[in-house]
Amino acid sequence: MKPDSDNFEGLQRLLALKRYEQPPPGYFNSFADRVLHRIDSGEDLETLSWWRHLTAGFALRPALAGAFGLAVAGIYFFGLGVSHLVDQQTAQTSSPAIEPWPAESVVSALPLPVEAAQPSALRTEDSLMASSMQPVISAGAPRGLFAPGAGLRGATLQPASFSLRGY
Amino acid sequence: MIAMIEAVPPNPAPQAAPQTAPDDYALVKRAQAGDTDAYDQLIRRYQERIYATVYHMTSNHEDANDLAQEAFIKAYRALKSFKGDSSFFTWVYRIAVNKTINFLKQRKNRNHMSLNDLDFNAEHDPDLVSLISDRTPRRDIHLAELQEKLNAAMQKLSEEHRLVVTLHDVQGLPHDEISKIMDCNVGTVRSRLFYARQQLQAHLSDYLK
Numbered sequence: 001m002k003p004d005s006d007n008f009e010g011l012q013r014l015l016a017l018k019r020y021e022q023p024p025p026g027y028f029n030s031f032a033d034r035v036l037h038r039i040d041s042g043e044d045l046e047t048l049s050w051w052r053h054l055t056a057g058f059a060l061r062p063a064l065a066g067a068f069g070l071a072v073a074g075i076y077f078f079g080l081g082v083s084h085l086v087d088q089q090t091a092q093t094s095s096p097a098i099e100p101w102p103a104e105s106v107v108s109a110l111p112l113p114v115e116a117a118q119p120s121a122l123r124t125e126d127s128l129m130a131s132s133m134q135p136v137i138s139a140g141a142p143r144g145l146f147a148p149g150a151g152l153r154g155a156t157l158q159p160a161s162f163s164l165r166g167y
Numbered sequence: 168m169i170a171m172i173e174a175v176p177p178n179p180a181p182q183a184a185p186q187t188a189p190d191d192y193a194l195v196k197r198a199q200a201g202d203t204d205a206y207d208q209l210i211r212r213y214q215e216r217i218y219a220t221v222y223h224m225t226s227n228h229e230d231a232n233d234l235a236q237e238a239f240i241k242a243y244r245a246l247k248s249f250k251g252d253s254s255f256f257t258w259v260y261r262i263a264v265n266k267t268i269n270f271l272k273q274r275k276n277r278n279h280m281s282l283n284d285l286d287f288n289a290e291h292d293p294d295l296v297s298l299i300s301d302r303t304p305r306r307d308i309h310l311a312e313l314q315e316k317l318n319a320a321m322q323k324l325s326e327e328h329r330l331v332v333t334l335h336d337v338q339g340l341p342h343d344e345i346s347k348i349m350d351c352n353v354g355t356v357r358s359r360l361f362y363a364r365q366q367l368q369a370h371l372s373d374y375l376k
Contacts, residue, residue: 008364010375015336015367017314018321023218023228031218032210035239036203 191255199246206246210239213256216338217263223333224267224326226318234270238263253347260348268326313374320370328363335360 191212197205217238222231242249242259249258321329330349334340335356342360346353368375 008368011364011368011371012336014313014317014371014374015332017310017317018223018337021222021314023222023232028211028214028218031214031236032207035210035236035243036207038236039203039240039243 192251195246195249195251195255198243199249206243209255209259213259214239217259220260220330220333220338221263221267223321223337224264224271224329226322230270234267235263238266241266257344257347261350264330264348268330271326316371316374320367323370324363324366328359328366331356331359332363332367336364 191209194205194209198209214235218231218235221234221238222228225231225234238259242262245262249255253261321332324332327349331345334345334348335342340348342353342356345356349356
């Protein structure tokens with residue numbers, strides 16, 4: 001049997017059930033005092049209401065509180081990681097300017113086959129001091145490559161061909 | 168049938184507003200002059216009805232607590248602008264209703280219900296007992312379950328339709344008072360009430376056979 005669309009008698013009796021939904025006993029005894037206290041304190045309704053609803057939501061949904069805590073912890077650790085990364089990058093980019101000594105130590109440790117006789121030549125190469133990222137060997141083509149003999153200046157020269165005695 | 172409807176405990180709300188209007192006016196004047204005791208009396212006079220309206224709209228005691236308090240706070244701060252064109256009762260009701268509707272529109276997905284606060288006396292109401300035991304097909308249905316179904320059906324209504332049902336069928340306000348609160352004409356109130364009842368009847372058909 002379908003209920004009569006114009007007869008709401010049963011529905012109205014059912015809705016009367018809602019009149020029994022009441023707040024906890026004694027709730028209204030202090031209601032006006034709470035309102036007046038909030039008026040006296042001059043609190044800003046708009047800014048406080050969101051926080052009150054959030055905390056009320058935590059009380060009603062423990063899972064929500066847990067999720068909020070996880071989110072806060074996640075943001076914290078993410079921020080911590082980002083700050084470490086930034087620190088490392090800053091240290092890498094600024095360390096050569098602050099501490100130039102490692103470049104000289106690299107230069108002194110390298111084998112100098114030809115230029116060893118003229119150490120001053122190495123000191124004139126600015127690129128060697130520029131950065132540890134640039135290898136000191138790549139300062140340019142060897143001096144004797146396009147000017148034969150130029151790199152051997154001062155060394156003892158031997159003829160490429162010679163004859164043995166008696167032949 | 169009519170006798171059965173009248174057997175439902177009458178709600179005192181309809182008589183309250185016009186009868187207390189002179190006192191309200193004096194209290195409002197004192198409150199406007201900064202007398203907080205006068206405003207305290209106004210709060211105590213209407214707190215239960217404002218709270219109940221907000222609660223039946225939200226189905227949540229925590230929200231009703233916040234919104235009812237904030238409605239009275241907002242009314243106090245706007246008291247200087249109250250000219251007395253309507254009764255204080257209607258004015259503060261309108262503030263509470265607008266605040267509640269805005270709240271519900273902002274939180275469409277929120278659907279908390281406090282269903283464990285049914286008054287003990289409800290179990291002894293003869294109409295409700297007969298409604299459950301005689302007219303409901305599931306005779307073993309628990310009162311709280313029926314309340315849950317009722318609240319769920321209420322939440323399916325739009326805010327305006329839920330408000331009309333709350334003010335008229337739950338709180339017992341007359342049509343003209345509701346029209347003032349909702350700032351619409353009486354015909355709109357009647358048509359909304361009819362539509363809302365039809366919707367509720369359809370949702371609760373299993374319990375109304």
